[in-house]
Amino acid sequence: MSHRGTRVLRLDALARVEGEAALHLRVQEDTVTEARLRIYEPPRFFEAFLIGRAHTEPPDITARICGICPVAYQMSACQAIENACGVTVDGPLAELRRLLYCGEWIESHALHIHLLHAPDFLGRADAVELARDQRAAVERGLRIKQTGNAILEQLGGRPIHPVNVRVGGFYRTPAREELRPLAERLRQARDDALETVRWVAAFDFPDATSDHDLLALCDPGRYAIDSGTPTATAPHDRTPTPREFAVPDLEQHVHEEQVPHSTALTAALDGRRYLTGPLARYAINGRWLHPVAAEAARDAGLGDPLAGDVCDNPFRSIVVRAVEVVQAVEEALRIIREYEQPPRPALDVLPRKAVGTGATEAPRGLLYHRYALAEDGTLTAARIIPPTAQNQTAIEADVRRAVQACLNRLGPAADDEELTRLCERAIRNHDPCISCAAHFLDLTVERT
Amino acid sequence: METDRGTADIQTLPTLAVWKFASCDGCQLTLLDCEDELLGLTEQVRIEHFLEMSGAEGPGGGRAELAGRGPYDLSLVEGSITTAEDAERIQHIRRISRRLVTIGACATAGGIQALRNFGDVDEFRAAVYARPDYISTLETSTPVSAHVPVDFELRGCPIDRRQLLEVITAHLAGRKPQIPGHSVCFECKRRGTTCITVAHGTPCLGPVTHAGCGAICPAYGRGCYGCFGPTARPNLRSMIAQLRRDGMSETDILRVFRTFNAASPEYAPVADLAAEEQDTPRAGTENEPERPV
Ligand code: SF4
Ligand code: SF4
Numbered sequence: 001m002s003h004r005g006t007r008v009l010r011l012d013a014l015a016r017v018e019g020e021a022a023l024h025l026r027v028q029e030d031t032v033t034e035a036r037l038r039i040y041e042p043p044r045f046f047e048a049f050l051i052g053r054a055h056t057e058p059p060d061i062t063a064r065i066c067g068i069c070p071v072a073y074q075m076s077a078c079q080a081i082e083n084a085c086g087v088t089v090d091g092p093l094a095e096l097r098r099l100l101y102c103g104e105w106i107e108s109h110a111l112h113i114h115l116l117h118a119p120d121f122l123g124r125a126d127a128v129e130l131a132r133d134q135r136a137a138v139e140r141g142l143r144i145k146q147t148g149n150a151i152l153e154q155l156g157g158r159p160i161h162p163v164n165v166r167v168g169g170f171y172r173t174p175a176r177e178e179l180r181p182l183a184e185r186l187r188q189a190r191d192d193a194l195e196t197v198r199w200v201a202a203f204d205f206p207d208a209t210s211d212h213d214l215l216a217l218c219d220p221g222r223y224a225i226d227s228g229t230p231t232a233t234a235p236h237d238r239t240p241t242p243r244e245f246a247v248p249d250l251e252q253h254v255h256e257e258q259v260p261h262s263t264a265l266t267a268a269l270d271g272r273r274y275l276t277g278p279l280a281r282y283a284i285n286g287r288w289l290h291p292v293a294a295e296a297a298r299d300a301g302l303g304d305p306l307a308g309d310v311c312d313n314p315f316r317s318i319v320v321r322a323v324e325v326v327q328a329v330e331e332a333l334r335i336i337r338e339y340e341q342p343p344r345p346a347l348d349v350l351p352r353k354a355v356g357t358g359a360t361e362a363p364r365g366l367l368y369h370r371y372a373l374a375e376d377g378t379l380t381a382a383r384i385i386p387p388t389a390q391n392q393t394a395i396e397a398d399v400r401r402a403v404q405a406c407l408n409r410l411g412p413a414a415d416d417e418e419l420t421r422l423c424e425r426a427i428r429n430h431d432p433c434i435s436c437a438a439h440f441l442d443l444t445v446e447r448t
Numbered sequence: 449m450e451t452d453r454g455t456a457d458i459q460t461l462p463t464l465a466v467w468k469f470a471s472c473d474g475c476q477l478t479l480l481d482c483e484d485e486l487l488g489l490t491e492q493v494r495i496e497h498f499l500e501m502s503g504a505e506g507p508g509g510g511r512a513e514l515a516g517r518g519p520y521d522l523s524l525v526e527g528s529i530t531t532a533e534d535a536e537r538i539q540h541i542r543r544i545s546r547r548l549v550t551i552g553a554c555a556t557a558g559g560i561q562a563l564r565n566f567g568d569v570d571e572f573r574a575a576v577y578a579r580p581d582y583i584s585t586l587e588t589s590t591p592v593s594a595h596v597p598v599d600f601e602l603r604g605c606p607i608d609r610r611q612l613l614e615v616i617t618a619h620l621a622g623r624k625p626q627i628p629g630h631s632v633c634f635e636c637k638r639r640g641t642t643c644i645t646v647a648h649g650t651p652c653l654g655p656v657t658h659a660g661c662g663a664i665c666p667a668y669g670r671g672c673y674g675c676f677g678p679t680a681r682p683n684l685r686s687m688i689a690q691l692r693r694d695g696m697s698e699t700d701i702l703r704v705f706r707t708f709n710a711a712s713p714e715y716a717p718v719a720d721l722a723a724e725e726q727d728t729p730r731a732g733t734e735n736e737p738e739r740p741v
Contacts, residue, residue, distance in 0.1 A: 016501065042470040042530045042561075043585055049563040053703065060673065061707065064560050067474020067606060115480060115501060126502030128490045135487070142483040149481060157664040159481055160474040160606040161675070164668045171670040345669075433473075 016116040016126065016428060023423055025403065030412040035400040037392055037427070047382045055081050055351045055377035056167055062369070062384065063161045068111075068433050071104040071152070072362030073369075074165045075226055076384075080369040081167050083247075084356025085349045092342040093169040095335050096155060098226050100162070101360070102332040103151030105225070106189070107159065108363040109321045109328070110148060112431045113196060114141025117318050120425045121203035137199055140192050144325060147182075147189040151332060154182055169346030179336045186336070190329045194296055197322040201300035205315045208402060211236045212394040213272050214280035215254075217361050218244070223285045223327055226360045231284050232269060235310050242284065243270075248357045250368050254385060267390040275394040276365030276387050277430060278320040283310040289323070290330035297323045314398050314429040321431075351377025362387050364433050388432045395430050402426040462620060465497035465520040467541055469527025469534050470561050470589060474606040475552035476500050476526050482609055489613075492620060496520055518544025522619050528554045528561060528589040535586070535595060542596035549615055550592045553605035553708045557677050560605070562589040562711035589711070600625060603658045605675040605708040611660050631655050631679045632672050635663035644671065651694040653704065656682035673704055678714035688721050698722050 026034035046065055050058060058077035063070035075097060082089060089097070114137065115127040124130040131138040149159040154174065156162020164171050214235065217228030230250055232243045245253055256267045268274070286305030289297065294305050300319050303309025311320055353375045359368045365387030372381035402422050407414050466476050480486065480501060495502060497516045515537050523545035529535050542548055550556045558565065565588045592598055602615055602625075611627055618625040628634075632654035636643065644650040644666045652671035654663070658679050665672045691701050705718040 016499075042534065044470055044530075044561040045564055046560075049560075049567070054700075057703070057707075061560065064472050064474075064605065064708065067472040067477045070472075070474070111477075111480060128487075128495060128502065131487055131490070138487065142486065145481075146483040149483070157668050158606075158661070160477060163665050163670060163673075163675075166670075170668075171665075172668040 016119070023399065023427070025399070025419075025423065027403070027407070030407045032400050032404045032407065035396045035403070035423075037396050037399070047384060050371075050379050050382040053379050055085070055349075055371070055373050055379065058369070058371065058379070058382070059165050059167060060161075060163075065384070065386070066433055067160050068108055069104060069362045069364065069367075070161045071101055071156070071165075072360060072367050074162065075101060075360045076358045076362075076367045076369040077371075078165065078167050079227075079358025079360065080356045080371050081358075081373070082349055082356070083358055084354040084371060084373050085352055086354075087168065087347055087349045089169055089347060092340055093173070093345075093347070094226070095339060096170065096173060096342075097165075099151060099332055099335045099339075100155045100165070101226050102328040102335070103148045103155065103159075105148070105328040105363050106193075106325055106332070107145050107148030107152065109325045110141050110145035110196075112363075113200065113318055113321055113325070114138055114145070117321075117428055117431070118200065118203075120428060121200075121205075121318070137196075140195060144189050144192050144196065147185045147329075150185055151182055154178065166346055168349040169342075169344075171345060173341055173345045175341050176339060179339060183333060183336045186329055186333050190292070190326065190333070193322065193325045193329050194292075197296045197300050197319065197326060200318045200322050203318070205313060206402070206405075208313050208315055208398070208405070210275070210279075210312055210314050210394070210398055210401070212397065213269055213274035214283050215269055215274050215276045215366060215390070216280040216284040217359060217366060218242070218284050219288075221288060223288045223290075223331070224281065224361050225328075225331070228359075228361075230359060230366065232274065233283060234272075235283060235312060247359045247368070250357065250359065250385075251370070251383070254368075254390065256385060256389065267385065268393070269390075273393045273397060274390070275430075276390050277363075278317050278324055278365075279311055279314065280365065281361060282320045282323070286310070289327055290334075292330055293323050293327040296326050314426065317429050317431075351375065355381075364388060364431050365391060386433075388430075391430055391432065395427055395432060398429065399423050399426045459494075461492065461494040462521040463496045463519075464493045464616070465516055465518070465523045465541075465545065466495075466500070467497070467516075467523060467525045467527075468499070469525065469538070469555065469592075470530040471527030471552070471554040471559065473500060473526070475554070475604075476524070478551075478607050478609050478612055479524075482613060485613060489616070493522070493616070515540050516544060519546060520544060521546050522616070523548045525550050525555050525592050526552055528559045528591060529595055530561060530586050530589045532586065538592060538595050547599045547619060548592075548596070549600045549602060549619075550598055551602050551612065552607050553603065553675065553677055554589075555592045556601040556603055556712075557709040558589045558591050558711035560708050560710070563706065564589055565711050566706065591711070602627065603676045604660050605677075608660045608662070628659055629680045630659050632657045632659055632661070632663050632666075632676070635659050635661070636666050639663050639667060641666045644669065645690070645694060649694050651691045651696045651700075651704075653687070653691075655690075656684060656687045673707065674715075675708050677709035677712050682714055684715075684717055684721055688718065 022038040024036040059074040062073040062077045065073055119126055119130050127138055152159040157164045213232055215232045217224035218231035219228035229244050253270050254267050289305050297305050302311050351373055355372045357370045368385040370383040371379055374380050553559050615625045645652045650671045653674040654672040657672050657674045658676040660676045701722050705715045
């Protein structure tokens with residue numbers, strides 16, 4: 001329905017993301033004047049009810065912020081509390097945590113790639129429809145996902161809200177032999193993951209370039225997952241010198257603001273729009289990919305990550321995710337190969353009056369926690385900055401750009417249905433987890 | 449591509465809808481975590497509304513709506529009711545659902561967000577948001593059953609994959625789901641796990657917690673923290689006495705019951721009982737087991 005000047009498009013729900021959100025798009029003639037992502041996931045007040053809890057509780061409680069990336073919450077929470085208490089978990093315990101995190105990356109990325117995102121590129125409504133003509137691909141995705149879940153189950157007790165994580169380490173650590181069956185599955189998963197990289201690399205990608213600043217942890221020598229220094233680049237600057245700052249200083253650089261249209265806060269990095277997640281991680285950590293993952297990236301047309309090539313087409317994020325699955329599989333195999341069972345499942349973490357911070361790389365991007373503890377360990381303050389809230393303005397910018405490109409091509413008569421689909425796709429590129437920030441998309445395009 | 453025959457077959461399948469309210473998405477993700485069964489399942493039910501997975505509602509790929517059109521043979525509801533709009537949406541969903549099953553602690557007991565029920569929601573709002581006036585929310589987080597009749601409640605935070613499949617299959621077969629109401633202790637025995645309370649004096653909520661997880665925590669050397677919520681008639685008095693013997697303080701006891709199933713009516717008396725225990729440390733009521741001397 002298109003009349004000159006004004007028209008209103010309505011999309012009641014954005015599917016294949018995790019959460020509830022709406023998009024408001026204002027178009028004047030053939031110009032997008034406003035793109036606003038409204039997240040209306042009901043608020044759940046986690047930061048408020050963490051106050052008064054014991055310092056041992058955040059890993060279990062914050063896991064419930066998100067069923068898709070509970071390990072990310074558990075890991076950032078543990079790190080922040082250990083940081084407050086002056087304890088560093090390293091050696092095999094840290095390696096086991098990284099292995100658990102690899103499980104979550106594999107599971108979450110495989111879910112997003114095969115069940116949520118690929119249908120966009122192949123013109124299918126969902127994975128069920130996709131499975132009707134590409135059953136092998138969907139089954140392969142499920143197999144990879146299951147391998148990720150097998151790691152989570154073995155180390156965490158179950159895939160969603162693992163029970164075996166605690167401040168200081170684990171309740172129980174596995175013996176070497178217990179991890180052997182995982183290694184067998186992971187070797188199969190490596191073939192599957194490489195096949196998936198080839199599969200997604202052959203999709204048709206709309207031309208698009210994003211110019212957001214990028215923020216990811218950097219852990220020189222290895223692809224950052226569970227630790228590192230927050231590092232920002234602006235890949236479109238002439239002199240892209242990365243900026244670094246310590247985790248405890250993050251809140252001096254990342255400013256969150258509340259906007260009237262959303263229950264999620266929106267963030268800026270030193271006053272600029274920025275993106276966190278696979279594209280940022282790949283730009284900042286690409287040169288530390290395992291050789292197998294780096295080769296897969298090159299073959300997939302992502303350039304040479306070892307030489308610092310980045311990917312700035314948000315639609316290709318699906319390829320970067322697929323490469324990260326290969327990376328996580330390789331990393332998991334390495335950890336299992338080198339693993340020796342530690343003498344104790346956890347270090348003692350004695351509470352003290354202090355503030356601690358922690359940041360790790362959730363599948364969707366950097367996740368930061370800060371807690372203030374009283375002497376006996378009771379929490380007196382809590383602050384959590386999830387990836388999707390950080391990405392919200394970058395997502396809006398991508399939507400605006402994608403719609404504008406379409407209008408430039410087709411003029412004001414561009415089909416509403418096509419614009420709507422494009423918006424959804426531009427959003428799904430970022431695998432937004434709206435339970436972390438919010439869920440659902442209600443799109444209204446107003447044309448005046 | 450759909451064949452004509454495929455379309456015809458699909459038309460006759462029972463329909464499934466999955467709904468989300470205030471929650472973390474973990475329970476609906478459990479359905480996607482049924483990797484081995486997922487594609488088979490989609491040949492037996494037509495998934496008509498499941499936003500986490502699909503944008504299409506029904507054949508033809510029309511766009512999904514937040515409240516759905518229906519009618520649906522089976523609706524799985526995740527999440528608790530925390531906003532005025534959601535209180536209306538659940539009424540609509542009930543009307544368009546032949547059977548309505550809640551999945552998980554949020555939908556069944558109000559979830560972790562029901563911690564607000566014990567505090568002042570305005571304070572919470574002010575603690576998290578600089579402009580609390582932008583945020584509209586109810587004072588409480590309530591289970592779905594507080595709003596509409598529910599045909600079956602599946603416990604867990606998150607639910608168990610096997611139990612979910614049982615609920616769906618039972619519905620397809622028109623029988624009652626076989627979800628036993630006994631405690632985690634039974635599952636520990638079945639699994640062959642040595643009781644960690646007896647062996648190591650580890651505090652454990654297993655005796656008053658609904659079975660379903662397969663007794664994971666004790667197998668990992670950790671006491672059950674009650675994520676599956678209460679058994680049918682939990683003996684809280686003796687549980688609290690045992691937890692105290694195992695070294696938990698009053699605050700610890702209150703906290704552990706006030707997490708993922710805080711608002712369940714079965715756990716509600718804990719606050720009074722714990723206080724009572726503290727006032728009369730040697731109170732010898734009849735159902736209380738004897739204390740070791
Ligand atoms: S019951 Fe637990 S797992 Fe399920 S949606 Fe609620 S918080 Fe998530
Ligand atoms: S807390 Fe209890 S019910 Fe939940 S997984 Fe652990 S043992 Fe099972």
